[in-house]
Amino acid sequence: MMQPAERFNLPARFLHWVMAALVFAMLLMGIGMVSTVSPRYHLILPIHRSIGTIVIVLVSVRLINRIMNPRTPPPLPSDLPNWQKMLAQWSHWLLYTLMFLLPVIGWSMLSAADEPIVIFGSVHLPSIVPPNARVFALLRLAHTAFAFVLFATFITHLGAALFHALIRRDNVLESML
Protein backbone atom coordinates (compact mmCIF):
# COMPACT_ATOMS: atom_id res chain seq x y z
CA MET A 1 0.00 0.00 0.00
CA MET A 2 1.24 3.47 -0.93
CA GLN A 3 1.92 5.87 1.87
CA PRO A 4 -0.53 8.79 1.87
CA ALA A 5 1.05 12.13 0.96
CA GLU A 6 2.02 14.41 3.81
CA ARG A 7 1.60 17.55 1.76
CA PHE A 8 -0.12 18.69 -1.39
CA ASN A 9 2.20 18.44 -4.39
CA LEU A 10 4.13 21.54 -5.37
CA PRO A 11 1.85 22.60 -8.27
CA ALA A 12 -1.18 22.27 -5.98
CA ARG A 13 0.44 24.35 -3.25
CA PHE A 14 1.67 26.98 -5.69
CA LEU A 15 -1.72 27.26 -7.43
CA HIS A 16 -3.53 27.33 -4.10
CA TRP A 17 -1.71 30.40 -2.81
CA VAL A 18 -1.64 32.26 -6.11
CA MET A 19 -5.35 31.69 -6.52
CA ALA A 20 -6.07 32.55 -2.90
CA ALA A 21 -4.59 36.00 -3.54
CA LEU A 22 -6.32 36.40 -6.91
CA VAL A 23 -9.74 35.23 -5.72
CA PHE A 24 -9.64 37.42 -2.63
CA ALA A 25 -8.59 40.38 -4.78
CA MET A 26 -11.36 39.58 -7.28
CA LEU A 27 -14.00 39.52 -4.55
CA LEU A 28 -12.82 42.90 -3.24
CA MET A 29 -12.59 44.41 -6.73
CA GLY A 30 -16.02 43.11 -7.63
CA ILE A 31 -17.81 44.41 -4.54
CA GLY A 32 -15.78 47.61 -4.67
CA MET A 33 -16.35 48.57 -8.29
CA VAL A 34 -20.14 48.26 -8.15
CA SER A 35 -20.15 50.49 -5.06
CA THR A 36 -18.79 53.62 -6.71
CA VAL A 37 -19.20 55.96 -9.67
CA SER A 38 -15.69 57.36 -9.15
CA PRO A 39 -12.87 56.81 -11.67
CA ARG A 40 -11.97 53.74 -9.61
CA TYR A 41 -14.91 52.02 -11.32
CA HIS A 42 -13.37 52.32 -14.75
CA LEU A 43 -9.91 51.61 -13.37
CA ILE A 44 -10.89 48.32 -11.71
CA LEU A 45 -13.32 46.93 -14.30
CA PRO A 46 -10.72 45.93 -16.93
CA ILE A 47 -8.41 44.48 -14.25
CA HIS A 48 -11.31 42.44 -12.87
CA ARG A 49 -12.01 41.05 -16.35
CA SER A 50 -8.36 40.26 -17.03
CA ILE A 51 -7.81 38.46 -13.72
CA GLY A 52 -11.08 36.59 -14.27
CA THR A 53 -9.65 34.95 -17.38
CA ILE A 54 -6.44 34.10 -15.51
CA VAL A 55 -8.57 32.43 -12.83
CA ILE A 56 -10.36 30.29 -15.43
CA VAL A 57 -7.01 29.03 -16.72
CA LEU A 58 -5.51 28.45 -13.26
CA VAL A 59 -8.53 26.65 -11.85
CA SER A 60 -8.59 24.40 -14.92
CA VAL A 61 -4.91 23.51 -14.45
CA ARG A 62 -5.61 22.93 -10.79
CA LEU A 63 -8.53 20.59 -11.42
CA ILE A 64 -6.47 18.61 -13.94
CA ASN A 65 -3.64 18.36 -11.40
CA ARG A 66 -6.08 17.22 -8.75
CA ILE A 67 -7.74 14.59 -10.94
CA MET A 68 -4.45 13.28 -12.32
CA ASN A 69 -2.92 12.96 -8.85
CA PRO A 70 -5.61 11.32 -6.74
CA ARG A 71 -2.99 10.58 -4.07
CA THR A 72 -1.96 14.18 -3.65
CA PRO A 73 -4.56 15.52 -1.22
CA PRO A 74 -3.20 14.34 2.12
CA PRO A 75 -5.90 12.64 4.21
CA LEU A 76 -7.50 14.75 6.92
CA PRO A 77 -6.55 13.83 10.49
CA SER A 78 -8.34 10.62 11.32
CA ASP A 79 -9.66 11.94 14.61
CA LEU A 80 -11.41 14.82 12.89
CA PRO A 81 -15.17 14.65 13.53
CA ASN A 82 -17.09 13.35 10.57
CA TRP A 83 -19.12 16.50 10.10
CA GLN A 84 -15.93 18.49 9.73
CA LYS A 85 -14.55 16.01 7.20
CA MET A 86 -17.77 16.25 5.20
CA LEU A 87 -17.76 20.03 5.48
CA ALA A 88 -14.14 20.11 4.33
CA GLN A 89 -14.84 17.93 1.30
CA TRP A 90 -18.02 19.69 0.28
CA SER A 91 -16.58 23.15 0.76
CA HIS A 92 -13.53 22.27 -1.32
CA TRP A 93 -15.61 21.12 -4.25
CA LEU A 94 -17.82 24.19 -3.77
CA LEU A 95 -14.71 26.37 -3.94
CA TYR A 96 -13.49 24.67 -7.12
CA THR A 97 -16.96 24.97 -8.69
CA LEU A 98 -17.40 28.63 -7.81
CA MET A 99 -13.86 29.61 -8.81
CA PHE A 100 -14.58 28.13 -12.22
CA LEU A 101 -18.20 29.27 -12.55
CA LEU A 102 -17.83 32.90 -11.48
CA PRO A 103 -15.45 34.00 -14.25
CA VAL A 104 -17.32 31.89 -16.81
CA ILE A 105 -20.58 33.56 -15.76
CA GLY A 106 -18.85 36.94 -15.94
CA TRP A 107 -17.70 36.23 -19.48
CA SER A 108 -21.15 34.89 -20.41
CA MET A 109 -23.02 37.86 -18.98
CA LEU A 110 -20.87 40.35 -20.87
CA SER A 111 -21.56 38.30 -24.00
CA ALA A 112 -25.30 38.33 -23.30
CA ALA A 113 -25.12 42.12 -22.79
CA ASP A 114 -23.41 42.40 -26.19
CA GLU A 115 -20.45 44.19 -24.68
CA PRO A 116 -16.97 43.90 -26.09
CA ILE A 117 -14.85 41.77 -23.74
CA VAL A 118 -11.35 43.19 -23.68
CA ILE A 119 -8.59 41.82 -21.43
CA PHE A 120 -5.01 42.96 -20.86
CA GLY A 121 -5.77 46.20 -22.65
CA SER A 122 -6.20 44.90 -26.16
CA VAL A 123 -7.08 41.19 -26.33
CA HIS A 124 -10.67 40.70 -27.48
CA LEU A 125 -12.36 37.57 -26.15
CA PRO A 126 -15.06 36.05 -28.34
CA SER A 127 -18.66 36.21 -27.25
CA ILE A 128 -19.80 32.87 -25.77
CA VAL A 129 -23.52 33.59 -25.36
CA PRO A 130 -25.79 35.26 -27.95
CA PRO A 131 -27.01 38.76 -27.01
CA ASN A 132 -30.12 38.51 -24.83
CA ALA A 133 -31.12 40.93 -22.09
CA ARG A 134 -33.12 38.34 -20.13
CA VAL A 135 -30.20 35.93 -20.10
CA PHE A 136 -27.95 38.81 -19.02
CA ALA A 137 -30.29 39.62 -16.12
CA LEU A 138 -30.14 36.03 -14.85
CA LEU A 139 -26.38 35.74 -15.25
CA ARG A 140 -25.78 39.13 -13.64
CA LEU A 141 -27.84 38.07 -10.62
CA ALA A 142 -26.01 34.73 -10.46
CA HIS A 143 -22.64 36.52 -10.63
CA THR A 144 -23.47 38.53 -7.51
CA ALA A 145 -25.17 35.70 -5.63
CA PHE A 146 -22.36 33.20 -6.31
CA ALA A 147 -19.76 35.81 -5.37
CA PHE A 148 -21.37 36.13 -1.94
CA VAL A 149 -21.49 32.32 -1.59
CA LEU A 150 -17.81 32.20 -2.59
CA PHE A 151 -16.95 34.84 -0.01
CA ALA A 152 -18.83 32.91 2.70
CA THR A 153 -17.05 29.69 1.70
CA PHE A 154 -13.73 31.54 1.66
CA ILE A 155 -14.33 32.81 5.20
CA THR A 156 -15.24 29.30 6.37
CA HIS A 157 -12.11 27.94 4.68
CA LEU A 158 -9.92 30.57 6.32
CA GLY A 159 -11.50 29.98 9.71
CA ALA A 160 -11.02 26.23 9.39
CA ALA A 161 -7.38 26.61 8.32
CA LEU A 162 -6.66 28.78 11.36
CA PHE A 163 -8.57 26.38 13.61
CA HIS A 164 -6.36 23.52 12.40
CA ALA A 165 -3.18 25.55 12.74
CA LEU A 166 -3.75 27.34 16.04
CA ILE A 167 -6.13 25.17 18.02
CA ARG A 168 -5.96 21.58 16.81
CA ARG A 169 -2.29 22.11 15.92
CA ASP A 170 -2.43 19.31 13.34
CA ASN A 171 -0.72 19.22 9.94
CA VAL A 172 -3.67 20.39 7.83
CA LEU A 173 -2.42 23.92 7.17
CA GLU A 174 1.15 22.61 6.94
CA SER A 175 0.15 20.27 4.14
CA MET A 176 -0.52 23.35 2.02
CA LEU A 177 2.63 25.27 2.96
Place this chain on the structure above:
Amino acid sequence: MPRADNSRSNLDAHPTQLGGVRAQSQNTWGLLLRNPIQAIAIGIVLVSVIGLFAYVGGYLSPHRLSPKRMVDAFEEIGGGAHQGFRRAHAKGICIAGSFQATAVARSLSTATIFVGSSLPVIGRFAESAPDPYASDSTQSVRSMALLLRPRGAPEWRMAINDTSGLQGSTPQEFYENLRASTPDRQTGKPDPKKIAVYLETHPEAVAFAARMKAKPLASGFANDSYNSIDGFIFVAPDGRRRLVRWSMQAEDPFATLTLEERKSRSSNYLFDDFLARVARGVIKWRLIATLAMPGDPNRAGQVWPSDRQQVDMGELTITGAESEAPGNCRDVIFDPLILPPGIEPSDDPILSARSAVYSESFRRRSGERHPLSAVANRSAGSP
Protein backbone atom coordinates in the same frame (compact mmCIF):
# COMPACT_ATOMS: atom_id res chain seq x y z
CA MET B 1 4.89 24.42 14.74
CA PRO B 2 3.94 22.54 17.91
CA ARG B 3 1.75 19.53 17.42
CA ALA B 4 -0.68 17.79 19.70
CA ASP B 5 -0.10 14.06 19.94
CA ASN B 6 -3.50 13.26 18.52
CA SER B 7 -2.70 15.09 15.32
CA ARG B 8 -0.84 12.20 13.69
CA SER B 9 -2.80 10.74 10.84
CA ASN B 10 -4.00 7.30 11.70
CA LEU B 11 -5.77 5.60 8.86
CA ASP B 12 -6.93 2.76 11.07
CA ALA B 13 -9.03 4.90 13.32
CA HIS B 14 -12.79 4.66 12.88
CA PRO B 15 -14.19 8.05 13.79
CA THR B 16 -17.40 7.26 11.96
CA GLN B 17 -18.75 5.30 14.89
CA LEU B 18 -21.63 7.21 16.40
CA GLY B 19 -20.28 7.41 19.93
CA GLY B 20 -16.89 8.56 18.68
CA VAL B 21 -18.38 11.33 16.59
CA ARG B 22 -20.39 12.73 19.44
CA ALA B 23 -17.46 12.67 21.81
CA GLN B 24 -15.22 14.38 19.27
CA SER B 25 -17.84 16.96 18.33
CA GLN B 26 -17.96 18.03 21.93
CA ASN B 27 -14.23 17.94 21.82
CA THR B 28 -14.19 20.55 19.03
CA TRP B 29 -16.06 23.09 21.11
CA GLY B 30 -14.07 22.05 24.13
CA LEU B 31 -10.90 22.73 22.16
CA LEU B 32 -12.09 26.25 21.42
CA LEU B 33 -12.88 26.85 25.10
CA ARG B 34 -9.55 25.49 26.19
CA ASN B 35 -7.74 27.82 23.74
CA PRO B 36 -9.55 31.11 24.30
CA ILE B 37 -6.75 33.37 23.08
CA GLN B 38 -6.35 31.47 19.82
CA ALA B 39 -10.13 31.32 19.39
CA ILE B 40 -10.43 35.08 19.87
CA ALA B 41 -7.52 35.69 17.51
CA ILE B 42 -9.22 33.62 14.81
CA GLY B 43 -12.44 35.52 15.44
CA ILE B 44 -10.63 38.83 15.05
CA VAL B 45 -9.06 37.73 11.76
CA LEU B 46 -12.41 36.59 10.34
CA VAL B 47 -14.28 39.70 11.48
CA SER B 48 -11.52 41.89 10.03
CA VAL B 49 -11.72 40.19 6.64
CA ILE B 50 -15.51 40.50 6.62
CA GLY B 51 -15.14 44.13 7.74
CA LEU B 52 -12.69 44.83 4.91
CA PHE B 53 -15.12 43.32 2.41
CA ALA B 54 -17.96 45.39 3.84
CA TYR B 55 -15.86 48.56 3.79
CA VAL B 56 -14.71 48.09 0.19
CA GLY B 57 -18.31 47.31 -0.81
CA GLY B 58 -19.49 50.59 0.68
CA TYR B 59 -21.68 48.97 3.36
CA LEU B 60 -19.94 51.07 6.01
CA SER B 61 -20.06 54.29 3.94
CA PRO B 62 -23.70 55.18 3.30
CA HIS B 63 -22.66 58.51 1.77
CA ARG B 64 -20.50 56.97 -0.94
CA LEU B 65 -22.00 57.86 -4.31
CA SER B 66 -22.83 54.47 -5.79
CA PRO B 67 -24.43 53.72 -9.16
CA LYS B 68 -27.41 52.47 -7.18
CA ARG B 69 -27.94 55.83 -5.45
CA MET B 70 -27.57 57.68 -8.73
CA VAL B 71 -30.10 55.45 -10.51
CA ASP B 72 -32.46 55.68 -7.51
CA ALA B 73 -32.29 59.47 -7.89
CA PHE B 74 -33.23 59.21 -11.59
CA GLU B 75 -36.12 56.90 -10.70
CA GLU B 76 -37.42 59.37 -8.15
CA ILE B 77 -37.30 62.23 -10.65
CA GLY B 78 -39.31 60.09 -13.06
CA GLY B 79 -41.99 59.49 -10.45
CA GLY B 80 -40.79 55.98 -9.64
CA ALA B 81 -39.10 53.22 -11.62
CA HIS B 82 -40.51 52.72 -15.11
CA GLN B 83 -40.14 48.97 -15.49
CA GLY B 84 -38.26 47.80 -18.55
CA PHE B 85 -37.10 51.26 -19.62
CA ARG B 86 -33.76 53.02 -19.39
CA ARG B 87 -33.71 54.94 -16.13
CA ALA B 88 -32.81 58.15 -17.95
CA HIS B 89 -33.39 59.11 -21.58
CA ALA B 90 -36.28 56.68 -21.35
CA LYS B 91 -38.38 57.77 -24.33
CA GLY B 92 -36.56 56.92 -27.51
CA ILE B 93 -36.51 55.33 -30.92
CA CYS B 94 -33.91 53.19 -32.68
CA ILE B 95 -32.04 54.39 -35.73
CA ALA B 96 -29.69 52.78 -38.23
CA GLY B 97 -27.35 53.94 -40.95
CA SER B 98 -23.67 54.26 -41.67
CA PHE B 99 -20.57 56.31 -40.96
CA GLN B 100 -17.89 57.36 -43.43
CA ALA B 101 -14.72 58.93 -42.09
CA THR B 102 -12.73 61.68 -43.78
CA ALA B 103 -9.05 61.24 -44.65
CA VAL B 104 -8.02 63.91 -42.17
CA ALA B 105 -9.62 61.97 -39.31
CA ARG B 106 -6.84 59.39 -39.63
CA SER B 107 -4.23 62.01 -38.79
CA LEU B 108 -5.93 62.62 -35.42
CA SER B 109 -6.72 59.09 -34.29
CA THR B 110 -5.51 55.61 -35.13
CA ALA B 111 -9.00 54.15 -34.49
CA THR B 112 -9.97 51.70 -37.25
CA ILE B 113 -13.33 53.50 -37.30
CA PHE B 114 -11.53 56.22 -39.26
CA VAL B 115 -9.84 53.88 -41.71
CA GLY B 116 -11.35 52.72 -44.95
CA SER B 117 -14.90 52.61 -46.11
CA SER B 118 -18.35 53.14 -44.75
CA LEU B 119 -19.27 51.14 -41.65
CA PRO B 120 -22.64 50.18 -40.16
CA VAL B 121 -24.12 52.20 -37.32
CA ILE B 122 -27.08 51.64 -35.06
CA GLY B 123 -28.26 54.16 -32.53
CA ARG B 124 -31.05 55.84 -30.71
CA PHE B 125 -32.72 59.23 -30.40
CA ALA B 126 -34.22 60.07 -27.03
CA GLU B 127 -35.42 62.72 -24.68
CA SER B 128 -33.53 62.97 -21.42
CA ALA B 129 -36.46 62.50 -19.03
CA PRO B 130 -36.65 59.31 -16.96
CA ASP B 131 -40.38 59.17 -17.82
CA PRO B 132 -40.86 57.13 -21.02
CA TYR B 133 -44.29 58.67 -21.58
CA ALA B 134 -43.30 62.32 -21.13
CA SER B 135 -44.93 64.73 -23.55
CA ASP B 136 -42.44 66.00 -26.13
CA SER B 137 -43.49 69.63 -25.63
CA THR B 138 -42.28 69.49 -22.02
CA GLN B 139 -38.81 68.21 -22.87
CA SER B 140 -35.81 70.39 -23.57
CA VAL B 141 -32.87 67.97 -23.72
CA ARG B 142 -32.49 65.48 -26.57
CA SER B 143 -29.83 62.89 -27.13
CA MET B 144 -28.29 60.81 -29.86
CA ALA B 145 -26.66 57.48 -28.97
CA LEU B 146 -24.52 55.58 -31.44
CA LEU B 147 -22.83 52.23 -31.80
CA LEU B 148 -20.31 52.22 -34.65
CA ARG B 149 -19.40 48.62 -35.34
CA PRO B 150 -16.88 48.05 -38.09
CA ARG B 151 -16.73 44.41 -39.17
CA GLY B 152 -13.92 42.60 -37.41
CA ALA B 153 -12.65 45.69 -35.59
CA PRO B 154 -13.27 47.24 -32.17
CA GLU B 155 -16.48 49.24 -31.82
CA TRP B 156 -17.18 52.75 -30.62
CA ARG B 157 -20.18 53.69 -28.52
CA MET B 158 -21.28 57.16 -27.57
CA ALA B 159 -24.19 58.94 -25.94
CA ILE B 160 -24.27 62.62 -26.84
CA ASN B 161 -26.64 65.43 -25.87
CA ASP B 162 -27.91 68.56 -27.57
CA THR B 163 -26.85 70.59 -24.53
CA SER B 164 -23.73 72.63 -24.30
CA GLY B 165 -21.90 70.91 -21.46
CA LEU B 166 -23.40 69.66 -18.25
CA GLN B 167 -24.88 71.15 -15.05
CA GLY B 168 -21.78 70.18 -13.11
CA SER B 169 -18.36 68.66 -13.55
CA THR B 170 -18.31 65.92 -10.94
CA PRO B 171 -20.67 63.02 -10.31
CA GLN B 172 -21.38 64.45 -6.86
CA GLU B 173 -22.45 67.82 -8.31
CA PHE B 174 -24.59 66.07 -10.89
CA TYR B 175 -26.20 63.96 -8.15
CA GLU B 176 -26.92 67.00 -5.98
CA ASN B 177 -28.40 68.72 -9.00
CA LEU B 178 -30.70 65.72 -9.53
CA ARG B 179 -31.74 65.77 -5.88
CA ALA B 180 -32.41 69.50 -5.89
CA SER B 181 -34.62 69.25 -8.98
CA THR B 182 -36.57 66.17 -7.85
CA PRO B 183 -40.29 66.97 -7.73
CA ASP B 184 -41.71 67.32 -4.24
CA ARG B 185 -44.14 64.50 -3.40
CA GLN B 186 -46.85 66.89 -2.28
CA THR B 187 -46.72 69.55 -4.99
CA GLY B 188 -45.43 67.40 -7.86
CA LYS B 189 -42.94 70.18 -8.65
CA PRO B 190 -39.33 70.77 -7.66
CA ASP B 191 -38.91 72.91 -4.59
CA PRO B 192 -37.73 76.36 -5.83
CA LYS B 193 -35.94 76.93 -2.54
CA LYS B 194 -33.82 73.81 -2.96
CA ILE B 195 -32.97 74.81 -6.51
CA ALA B 196 -32.05 78.33 -5.38
CA VAL B 197 -29.77 76.96 -2.67
CA TYR B 198 -28.15 74.64 -5.18
CA LEU B 199 -27.58 77.40 -7.73
CA GLU B 200 -26.11 79.71 -5.10
CA THR B 201 -23.31 77.27 -4.45
CA HIS B 202 -22.84 75.94 -8.00
CA PRO B 203 -21.84 78.61 -10.54
CA GLU B 204 -21.44 75.97 -13.29
CA ALA B 205 -25.12 75.10 -12.91
CA VAL B 206 -26.04 78.79 -13.23
CA ALA B 207 -23.93 79.08 -16.38
CA PHE B 208 -25.53 75.93 -17.77
CA ALA B 209 -29.02 77.29 -17.18
CA ALA B 210 -28.02 80.53 -18.94
CA ARG B 211 -26.67 78.61 -21.96
CA MET B 212 -29.85 76.54 -22.12
CA LYS B 213 -31.95 79.69 -22.07
CA ALA B 214 -29.86 81.33 -24.79
CA LYS B 215 -29.94 78.35 -27.14
CA PRO B 216 -33.03 78.01 -29.32
CA LEU B 217 -34.44 74.49 -29.21
CA ALA B 218 -34.25 72.61 -32.50
CA SER B 219 -37.62 71.76 -34.00
CA GLY B 220 -36.75 68.08 -34.29
CA PHE B 221 -34.17 65.35 -33.88
CA ALA B 222 -33.08 65.61 -37.52
CA ASN B 223 -31.93 69.23 -37.46
CA ASP B 224 -30.47 69.14 -33.97
CA SER B 225 -26.75 68.87 -33.15
CA TYR B 226 -25.34 66.76 -30.35
CA ASN B 227 -22.23 67.16 -28.20
CA SER B 228 -19.91 64.66 -26.55
CA ILE B 229 -20.22 66.57 -23.24
CA ASP B 230 -17.06 64.90 -21.95
CA GLY B 231 -13.48 65.17 -23.08
CA PHE B 232 -11.70 62.25 -24.73
CA ILE B 233 -8.17 61.63 -25.95
CA PHE B 234 -7.49 61.05 -29.63
CA VAL B 235 -4.24 59.19 -30.16
CA ALA B 236 -2.62 60.13 -33.48
CA PRO B 237 -0.47 57.79 -35.61
CA ASP B 238 2.61 59.77 -34.49
CA GLY B 239 1.65 59.02 -30.88
CA ARG B 240 0.48 62.55 -30.14
CA ARG B 241 -2.39 62.63 -27.68
CA ARG B 242 -4.96 65.36 -28.00
CA LEU B 243 -7.77 66.27 -25.66
CA VAL B 244 -10.91 66.61 -27.78
CA ARG B 245 -14.65 67.01 -27.60
CA TRP B 246 -16.82 66.27 -30.58
CA SER B 247 -20.26 66.93 -31.91
CA MET B 248 -22.60 65.54 -34.53
CA GLN B 249 -23.67 68.60 -36.45
CA ALA B 250 -26.90 68.38 -38.39
CA GLU B 251 -26.84 68.99 -42.14
CA ASP B 252 -30.60 69.58 -42.12
CA PRO B 253 -31.24 73.32 -41.80
CA PHE B 254 -31.86 74.49 -38.26
CA ALA B 255 -35.37 75.55 -37.34
CA THR B 256 -37.11 76.13 -34.07
CA LEU B 257 -40.68 76.10 -32.80
CA THR B 258 -42.30 78.58 -30.48
CA LEU B 259 -43.58 77.29 -27.16
CA GLU B 260 -47.15 77.79 -28.43
CA GLU B 261 -46.40 75.73 -31.53
CA ARG B 262 -44.89 72.97 -29.42
CA LYS B 263 -47.85 72.89 -27.06
CA SER B 264 -50.27 72.60 -29.96
CA ARG B 265 -48.52 69.47 -31.24
CA SER B 266 -49.16 65.86 -30.20
CA SER B 267 -47.30 64.44 -27.22
CA ASN B 268 -45.08 62.38 -29.59
CA TYR B 269 -44.53 65.07 -32.20
CA LEU B 270 -40.72 64.85 -32.12
CA PHE B 271 -40.86 61.16 -32.98
CA ASP B 272 -43.68 61.53 -35.52
CA ASP B 273 -41.75 64.29 -37.29
CA PHE B 274 -38.58 62.25 -37.26
CA LEU B 275 -40.26 59.17 -38.74
CA ALA B 276 -41.79 61.36 -41.43
CA ARG B 277 -38.39 62.94 -42.13
CA VAL B 278 -36.65 59.53 -42.45
CA ALA B 279 -39.40 58.37 -44.79
CA ARG B 280 -38.54 61.29 -47.12
CA GLY B 281 -34.84 60.36 -47.33
CA VAL B 282 -31.55 59.91 -45.53
CA ILE B 283 -30.49 62.38 -42.82
CA LYS B 284 -26.88 63.43 -42.36
CA TRP B 285 -24.67 64.79 -39.63
CA ARG B 286 -20.99 65.72 -39.69
CA LEU B 287 -18.74 64.48 -36.90
CA ILE B 288 -16.75 67.55 -35.87
CA ALA B 289 -13.90 67.25 -33.38
CA THR B 290 -12.88 70.28 -31.35
CA LEU B 291 -9.26 70.29 -30.24
CA ALA B 292 -8.45 71.66 -26.80
CA MET B 293 -5.74 74.25 -26.31
CA PRO B 294 -3.38 73.88 -23.37
CA GLY B 295 -5.18 75.01 -20.24
CA ASP B 296 -8.70 74.31 -21.50
CA PRO B 297 -10.64 72.81 -18.61
CA ASN B 298 -11.49 69.14 -18.98
CA ARG B 299 -14.65 69.70 -16.96
CA ALA B 300 -18.05 68.80 -18.38
CA GLY B 301 -19.58 71.87 -16.72
CA GLN B 302 -17.35 74.27 -18.64
CA VAL B 303 -17.39 75.09 -22.35
CA TRP B 304 -14.26 75.81 -24.34
CA PRO B 305 -13.75 79.13 -26.17
CA SER B 306 -15.49 79.11 -29.54
CA ASP B 307 -12.29 79.76 -31.54
CA ARG B 308 -10.83 76.29 -30.93
CA GLN B 309 -9.68 74.38 -34.00
CA GLN B 310 -12.35 72.08 -35.43
CA VAL B 311 -11.73 69.06 -37.61
CA ASP B 312 -14.29 67.37 -39.86
CA MET B 313 -13.94 63.67 -38.97
CA GLY B 314 -16.65 62.16 -41.11
CA GLU B 315 -20.29 61.88 -42.01
CA LEU B 316 -23.10 60.02 -40.28
CA THR B 317 -25.98 58.95 -42.51
CA ILE B 318 -29.21 57.76 -40.91
CA THR B 319 -31.35 55.74 -43.29
CA GLY B 320 -34.05 54.31 -41.07
CA ALA B 321 -35.80 54.30 -37.74
CA GLU B 322 -37.93 51.81 -35.86
CA SER B 323 -39.49 51.40 -32.42
CA GLU B 324 -37.38 49.78 -29.74
CA ALA B 325 -37.49 46.00 -29.92
CA PRO B 326 -35.30 43.04 -29.01
CA GLY B 327 -32.33 42.94 -31.36
CA ASN B 328 -32.17 46.65 -32.19
CA CYS B 329 -30.98 49.48 -29.95
CA ARG B 330 -33.30 48.57 -27.09
CA ASP B 331 -30.86 46.40 -25.17
CA VAL B 332 -27.68 48.24 -26.07
CA ILE B 333 -25.76 50.03 -23.32
CA PHE B 334 -24.48 53.22 -24.95
CA ASP B 335 -21.54 53.29 -22.57
CA PRO B 336 -19.29 56.23 -23.53
CA LEU B 337 -16.27 54.29 -22.28
CA ILE B 338 -16.60 51.53 -24.88
CA LEU B 339 -13.92 53.00 -27.12
CA PRO B 340 -11.72 51.57 -29.85
CA PRO B 341 -7.93 51.75 -29.56
CA GLY B 342 -6.98 55.23 -30.79
CA ILE B 343 -9.69 56.91 -28.68
CA GLU B 344 -9.15 56.92 -24.93
CA PRO B 345 -10.99 58.19 -21.89
CA SER B 346 -9.77 61.49 -20.48
CA ASP B 347 -9.59 62.21 -16.76
CA ASP B 348 -13.03 63.85 -16.91
CA PRO B 349 -14.62 62.20 -13.83
CA ILE B 350 -18.11 62.23 -15.34
CA LEU B 351 -17.10 59.49 -17.78
CA SER B 352 -16.58 56.74 -15.22
CA ALA B 353 -19.85 57.70 -13.52
CA ARG B 354 -21.78 57.50 -16.78
CA SER B 355 -20.30 54.08 -17.49
CA ALA B 356 -21.17 52.79 -14.00
CA VAL B 357 -24.66 54.29 -13.97
CA TYR B 358 -25.62 53.05 -17.47
CA SER B 359 -24.53 49.60 -16.39
CA GLU B 360 -26.68 49.76 -13.26
CA SER B 361 -29.64 51.00 -15.31
CA PHE B 362 -29.21 48.04 -17.67
CA ARG B 363 -28.89 45.63 -14.73
CA ARG B 364 -32.27 46.81 -13.48
CA ARG B 365 -34.19 46.98 -16.74
CA SER B 366 -32.79 43.85 -18.39
CA GLY B 367 -34.69 41.58 -16.02
CA GLU B 368 -37.96 43.50 -16.21
CA ARG B 369 -40.92 43.08 -18.52
CA HIS B 370 -40.82 45.56 -21.40
CA PRO B 371 -44.10 47.46 -21.69
CA LEU B 372 -44.94 49.10 -25.03
CA SER B 373 -43.13 52.35 -25.48
CA ALA B 374 -44.95 55.61 -26.23
CA VAL B 375 -43.75 55.25 -29.83
CA ALA B 376 -44.39 51.53 -30.34
CA ASN B 377 -44.70 49.58 -33.59
CA ARG B 378 -43.41 52.33 -35.84
CA SER B 379 -40.80 52.28 -38.54
CA ALA B 380 -39.65 54.33 -41.52
CA GLY B 381 -36.85 54.24 -44.07
CA SER B 382 -34.56 51.21 -44.14
CA PRO B 383 -33.47 50.33 -40.60
